[in-house]
Amino acid sequence: MAGFVNRENRVPHYQKLFQEGGRHSVRQWNQTPKSKILLRPYLVILFGGFAGSMYMMGRMVLGHKTWFGKG
Known part of the structure; x- marks a missing residue:
């Protein structure tokens, strides 16, 4: 369980990815x-x-x- 707690925070990365993709008419479930x-x-x-x-x-x-x- 320690690997889950000490993991890198990927929220800013995914937030940036989803916000960039939204402008180019790419559906959210198809961006990664x-x-x-x-x-x-x-x-x-x-x-x-x-x-x-x-x-x-x-x-x-x-x-x-x-x-x-x-x-």
Whole structure:
């Protein structure tokens, strides 16, 4: 726990980064270098889940209760 207490204060660095990015119409969640690494899996899961639920909803309307075949 000592590493957490004696850590460098990064708030001024990030505050400057976010304020600079705001002027150039870059969304706040897309300003850090880690943003693309963290955002892409989230969006794949989000839209993949949505697409899967829409696909299964269509199959349920047609009377099929499984993902594949004529179940």
